[in-house]
Amino acid sequence: MKMEDMSLSGLDNTKLEALAQDIYSDLVEDACLGLCFEVHRAVKQGYFFLDDTDQESMKDFEIVDQPGVDIFGQVYNQWKNKECVCPNCNRSIAASRFAPHLEKCLGMGRNSSRIANRRIASSNNMNNKSESDQEDNDDVNDNDWSYGSEKKAKKRKSDKNPNSPRRSKSVKHKNGELSNSVNADPYKYNYNTGINYETLGPDELRSLLTTQCGVISEHTKKMCTRSQRCPQHTDEQRRAVRVFLLGPSASSLPDADTMVESDCYDASDGQVLMSRLQWDGSSDISPSDSASSKASTNNSDSKKPKKKKSLGLNSTGGGGGGGGGGSGSGGGSSSQSSLVGLSNRKKKPKLPVPPAPSIYDNLN
Amino acid sequence: MSKDSQMRAAINQKLIEMGERDRLKELLRAKLVECGWKDQLKAHCKDVIREKGLEHITVEDLVAEITPKGRALVPDSVKKELLQRIKTFLAQHSTL
Numbered sequence: 001m002k003m004e005d006m007s008l009s010g011l012d013n014t015k016l017e018a019l020a021q022d023i024y025s026d027l028v029e030d031a032c033l034g035l036c037f038e039v040h041r042a043v044k045q046g047y048f049f050l051d052d053t054d055q056e057s058m059k060d061f062e063i064v065d066q067p068g069v070d071i072f073g074q075v076y077n078q079w080k081n082k083e084c085v086c087p088n089c090n091r092s093i094a095a096s097r098f099a100p101h102l103e104k105c106l107g108m109g110r111n112s113s114r115i116a117n118r119r120i121a122s123s124n125n126m127n128n129k130s131e132s133d134q135e136d137n138d139d140v141n142d143n144d145w146s147y148g149s150e151k152k153a154k155k156r157k158s159d160k161n162p163n164s165p166r167r168s169k170s171v172k173h174k175n176g177e178l179s180n181s182v183n184a185d186p187y188k189y190n191y192n193t194g195i196n197y198e199t200l201g202p203d204e205l206r207s208l209l210t211t212q213c214g215v216i217s218e219h220t221k222k223m224c225t226r227s228q229r230c231p232q233h234t235d236e237q238r239r240a241v242r243v244f245l246l247g248p249s250a251s252s253l254p255d256a257d258t259m260v261e262s263d264c265y266d267a268s269d270g271q272v273l274m275s276r277l278q279w280d281g282s283s284d285i286s287p288s289d290s291a292s293s294k295a296s297t298n299n300s301d302s303k304k305p306k307k308k309k310s311l312g313l314n315s316t317g318g319g320g321g322g323g324g325g326g327s328g329s330g331g332g333s334s335s336q337s338s339l340v341g342l343s344n345r346k347k348k349p350k351l352p353v354p355p356a357p358s359i360y361d362n363l364n
Numbered sequence: 365m366s367k368d369s370q371m372r373a374a375i376n377q378k379l380i381e382m383g384e385r386d387r388l389k390e391l392l393r394a395k396l397v398e399c400g401w402k403d404q405l406k407a408h409c410k411d412v413i414r415e416k417g418l419e420h421i422t423v424e425d426l427v428a429e430i431t432p433k434g435r436a437l438v439p440d441s442v443k444k445e446l447l448q449r450i451k452t453f454l455a456q457h458s459t460l
Contacts, residue, residue: 040426
């Protein structure tokens with residue numbers, strides 16, 4: 001076929017148009033044929049009518065087009081204006097509010113306990129004039145017990161208390177000063193249900209203290225309600241709290257070691273301690289322990305004002321103070337004596353033996 | 365007119381060779397499904413089959429019934445687009 005005389009450019013538009021139309025109709029006819037073959041095969045194979053619904057079902061599920069009703073025939077606000085009688089309080093409640101009302105009424109469900117607790121706490125607060133605390137609500141589990149005279153700074157979505165501490169930022173600074181003396185309790189709380197320790201009798205206090213950590217937070221004046229092994233507070237703190245609340249020679253910690261108490265040694269006792277230190281170092285102190293005891297030396301230093309409950313010892317007689325003891329002896333011995341107490345606290349109950357003196361000999 | 369028919373044949377050949385015809389075909393099919401043409405026609409088929417009887421339907425019957433209706437039912441937009449593409453092709457490949 002000679003190509004040079006087959007030039008479309010020579011064609012006029014109508015012919016071009018006709019050509020295009022022809023090509024187009026060829027294509028459409030192809031499509032139609034394709035459909036016909038498909039249908040014919042479906043018919044002969046027997047699956048052509050499979051996707052049809054029978055007449056009966058068609059009637060059942062017809063689209064409904066009446067006013068006041070959706071396309072399925074359901075009424076929209078059927079229960080809106082109906083009222084039910086609450087079996088508990090015998091009041092007539094609107095139907096859409098019935099379920100939440102019942103939850104509150106019966107005292108079941110998640111929110112009702114929260115609300116009840118809030119009410120208790122707020123009634124506690126009403127009775128006390130307090131300095132407030134602007135902790136953030138970081139630690140949901142940390143229920144602190146109140147010293148008694150402090151407003152709980154819990155997040156209240158519904159309760160807009162104008163006296164709430166959160167209204168004024170300045171309060172925060174005050175608290176910051178207070179908390180300087182106590183670095184043991186930097187954690188926040190958000191729970192208002194602290195029990196006022198002042199209202200508890202000694203027996204209750206004692207039973208509380210045997211099961212709970214009980215460390216009183218300086219910022220919040222509340223007792224920690226976590227377990228005895230709560231990681232936020234040290235055993236020293238727990239002992240101090242028990243001394244504070246129950247008197248010096250009252251109950252002992254459940255996991256008591258029978259060791260000298262670490263905080264308030266006199267100078268004389270410091271000497272006794274020193275002699276003990278000269279023992280052959282028992283090998284039961286591990287490097288990690290001494291490291292930790294060393295770290296907590298700083299803690300005990302700052303805790304000087306706090307009295308600690310001695311474990312089985314009379315605190316007036318016993319105790320060596322890491323913090324307080326510094327006055328008696330040199331810095332080295334103070335750290336050592338504090339190490340004694342701290343390591344005592346941390347390790348096996350049976351050993352009053354000081355940490356390996358070899359490590360700290362050079363301090364002397 | 366043989367020149368004409370020769371020319372047509374040549375063009376068709378070119379269409380096929382370049383794969384353009386297949387592309388156009390696919391495009392047309394897709395558009396027809398999209399616009400519901402296929403479903404319409406299928407419904408018409410059902411009527412025809414019910415009329416003629418399921419057992420005795422033949423391809424010729426179907427073709428005879430369906431094709432004219434099918435041609436008529438193609439929407440204008442689809443037709444225009446396809447014509448446009450064909451003309452573009454012709455313009456691009458005017459020199460054979």
